[in-house]
Amino acid sequence: MRHHLILRVVSKMLIPFIMLFGLYVQFHGDFGPGGGFQAGVIFAAAFILYALVFGDDQARKVVPDKALILLVPLGLLIYALTGFAGILLGGKFLDYDVLSSDPTHGQHLGILVIELGVGITVAAVMISIFRAYAGRTKAIDKEDW
Amino acid sequence: MNFILPHLPVLQVAIPLIAAPVCVLFTFGGHRKLAWLFTLAISWVCFLIAVALLSRVLLDTDISYAIGNWPPPFGIEYRVDPINAFVLLIISGISAIALPFARLSVEKEIETDRHILFYTSYLLCLTGLLGVTITGDAFNIFVFLEISSLSTYVLIATGVRQNRRALTAAYNYLILGTIGATFFVIGIGLLYMVTGTLNIGDLAERLQPLSDNRVVHAAFAFIVIGMGLKLALFPMHVWLPNAYTYAPSLVTVFLAATSTKVSVYVLLRFLFTAFGPSYDFVTLTFEFVLLPLAIVAMFAGSLTAIFQTNAKRLFAYSSVAQLGYMMLGVSLSNIPGLMATILHIFNHALMKGALFMALGCVMYRLGTVSLGSMKGLSRSMPWTMGALILGGLSLIGVPGTVGFISKWHLILGTLEAGYWPIAILIVGSSLLAVIYIWKIVEVAYLEKGINREEIVKEAPISMLAPLWVLVILNFYFGIDADLTTWVARNVAETFLGAGA
Numbered sequence: 001m002r003h004h005l006i007l008r009v010v011s012k013m014l015i016p017f018i019m020l021f022g023l024y025v026q027f028h029g030d031f032g033p034g035g036g037f038q039a040g041v042i043f044a045a046a047f048i049l050y051a052l053v054f055g056d057d058q059a060r061k062v063v064p065d066k067a068l069i070l071l072v073p074l075g076l077l078i079y080a081l082t083g084f085a086g087i088l089l090g091g092k093f094l095d096y097d098v099l100s101s102d103p104t105h106g107q108h109l110g111i112l113v114i115e116l117g118v119g120i121t122v123a124a125v126m127i128s129i130f131r132a133y134a135g136r137t138k139a140i141d142k143e144d145w
Numbered sequence: 146m147n148f149i150l151p152h153l154p155v156l157q158v159a160i161p162l163i164a165a166p167v168c169v170l171f172t173f174g175g176h177r178k179l180a181w182l183f184t185l186a187i188s189w190v191c192f193l194i195a196v197a198l199l200s201r202v203l204l205d206t207d208i209s210y211a212i213g214n215w216p217p218p219f220g221i222e223y224r225v226d227p228i229n230a231f232v233l234l235i236i237s238g239i240s241a242i243a244l245p246f247a248r249l250s251v252e253k254e255i256e257t258d259r260h261i262l263f264y265t266s267y268l269l270c271l272t273g274l275l276g277v278t279i280t281g282d283a284f285n286i287f288v289f290l291e292i293s294s295l296s297t298y299v300l301i302a303t304g305v306r307q308n309r310r311a312l313t314a315a316y317n318y319l320i321l322g323t324i325g326a327t328f329f330v331i332g333i334g335l336l337y338m339v340t341g342t343l344n345i346g347d348l349a350e351r352l353q354p355l356s357d358n359r360v361v362h363a364a365f366a367f368i369v370i371g372m373g374l375k376l377a378l379f380p381m382h383v384w385l386p387n388a389y390t391y392a393p394s395l396v397t398v399f400l401a402a403t404s405t406k407v408s409v410y411v412l413l414r415f416l417f418t419a420f421g422p423s424y425d426f427v428t429l430t431f432e433f434v435l436l437p438l439a440i441v442a443m444f445a446g447s448l449t450a451i452f453q454t455n456a457k458r459l460f461a462y463s464s465v466a467q468l469g470y471m472m473l474g475v476s477l478s479n480i481p482g483l484m485a486t487i488l489h490i491f492n493h494a495l496m497k498g499a500l501f502m503a504l505g506c507v508m509y510r511l512g513t514v515s516l517g518s519m520k521g522l523s524r525s526m527p528w529t530m531g532a533l534i535l536g537g538l539s540l541i542g543v544p545g546t547v548g549f550i551s552k553w554h555l556i557l558g559t560l561e562a563g564y565w566p567i568a569i570l571i572v573g574s575s576l577l578a579v580i581y582i583w584k585i586v587e588v589a590y591l592e593k594g595i596n597r598e599e600i601v602k603e604a605p606i607s608m609l610a611p612l613w614v615l616v617i618l619n620f621y622f623g624i625d626a627d628l629t630t631w632v633a634r635n636v637a638e639t640f641l642g643a644g645a
Contacts, residue, residue, distance in 0.1 A: 080163035095214040
């Protein structure tokens with residue numbers, strides 16, 4: 001895409017804002033519409049756009065495959081460990097009340113951490129799915145189309 | 146210990162759930178053996194938890210666990226009673242027995258760089274199946290059903306190294322499984338629309354005055370069809386033979402022994418707990434839908450099995466027939482019939498576990514399980530073939546094996562319902578099982594061995610030991626069926642008592 005100057009400039013400008021919006025949806029999810037899943041998808045969209053415009057190889061330098069393999073389970077681990085924290089602190093599994101001295105604050109904290117876990121996993125999975133298709137060896141050469 | 150005990154219901158699911166992401170981390174450094182050992186350890190922990198739960202519900206009362214401390218019916222409730230504790234025991238028990246067998250089998254059948262992710266998917270599948278069984282929340286059943294199904298599609302597709310048809314088999318199952326799950330969730334959505342609740346116990350109460358409601362009828366139909374697809378009830382079984390045939394041996398053992406059983410359990414849960422045989426539309430379904438389909442399944446499955454040339458496929462079709470027996474027991478909706486279903490859930494897991502494990506041993510040595518390649522194999526693999534034949538006897542229902550126990554109760558059930566011709570049909574379809582088991586005997590014992598390039602040795606001990614444990618269990622619970630019949634009677638009486 002080297003010759004698509006406008007596309008490159010515009011997407012370079014857009015990508016930080018897409019990420020920022022992703023973070024907004026992530027952390028505003030408990031007050032307004034949004035949450036971990038939506039935020040994860042938006043956040044991943046920024047990386048996918050980057051890969052589309054600047055190429056898959058370039059994108060792999062930003063987020064290596066190894067990082068993805070770490071990030072996908074990391075989100076689930078955060079989720080599950082929050083659940084176990086509830087048990088260890090004397091409540092039930094996924095009981096947010098006991099996470100803080102004030103139950104309301106505990107609920108707030110709990111859902112924030114859980115959604116963070118969801119967001120990380122969803123973003124990493126979205127990028128992985130994109131990469132699974134984009135990274136496949138080309139069956140047909142560019143000249144042969 | 147006292148600190149952990151009240152949390153056992155959730156730990157049953159949460160431990161394999163957290164184990165799955167931990168297992169992925171073994172990719173850093175490529176500790177394949179460690180991943181296997183880890184999965185094995187987790188399986189045994191799950192099994193011990195299931196034993197503890199079952200003994201508690203049998204000796205004491207049902208256990209209710211409120212996730213996140215939201216009291217039911219508002220929050221998600223994990224509810225353990227004898228029936229699902231029994232199914233939990235089957236799932237985790239089969240997994241615990243199958244995993245020692247797994248290492249060499251997986252080593253041989255799956256590409257090396259995929260082993261760790263394979264075990265991760267396996268743990269997720271275990272999580273899903275245990276979750277479906279333990280939860281008392283209808284929507285939560287759907288969520289766990291999807292976890293188990295999605296990981297199952299992946300697990301089946303890993304059979305690609307043996308045969309590329311594993312990919313289409315997994316894809317077919319993906320399409321049909323998704324349709325099944327969608328129907329199921331539509332049914333739950335409709336029920337939620339009319340009752341405003343997702344808790345199954347609460348649902349049962351609120352459905353009582355609504356027995357004439359059309360929406361409830363539609364929901365019932367969607368749930369029965371959706372689960373029928375997942376459990377491979379006769380005309381909806383087309384995904385099953387290929388999925389079982391082309392999946393890696395460990396996956397076939399695990400799926401054949403657990404996954405369809407879990408769907409049978411969910412169907413039982415909805416038919417008897419949420420709806421109940423006191424509703425006209427439920428009894429009509431039993432009589433005019435499930436009963437004929439079950440009988441057709443018994444014969445169609447067995448007849449197709451006779452003409453198969455691949456041993457795995459043969460037993461896959463036999464599974465369709467066996468699921469017919471289970472549904473027949475359900476449709477009779479009397480105590481012995483229902484007992485037969487519950488016994489057969491357990492017994493069939495033992496038989497098919499043993500049979501597919503024996504075929505896994507053959508696969509390990511020969512790389513194929515076609516009947517043609519098994520000629521004269523009893524001489525080079527006597528222990529494997531012996532186990533296969535003993536498992537086959539159990540499948541036929543020879544007295545002294547578990548198969549006899551379930552068929553005995555099934556026949557009692559048909560007689561009690563006054564359907565004596567069906568009792569004859571059960572015996573008839575068992576004779577068909579004799580034919581396809583005989584085919585294997587003939588090939589393995591009576592035919593002359595074929596010239597092979599290298600000498601085939603007996604399977605290694607780490608594969609034979611779990612296989613023979615299952616074979617011995619087939620006979621143990623066939624001779625001393627007190628425990629299983631006690632649980633089955635207990636459950637059948639609860640189910641029918643609640644409806645009456």
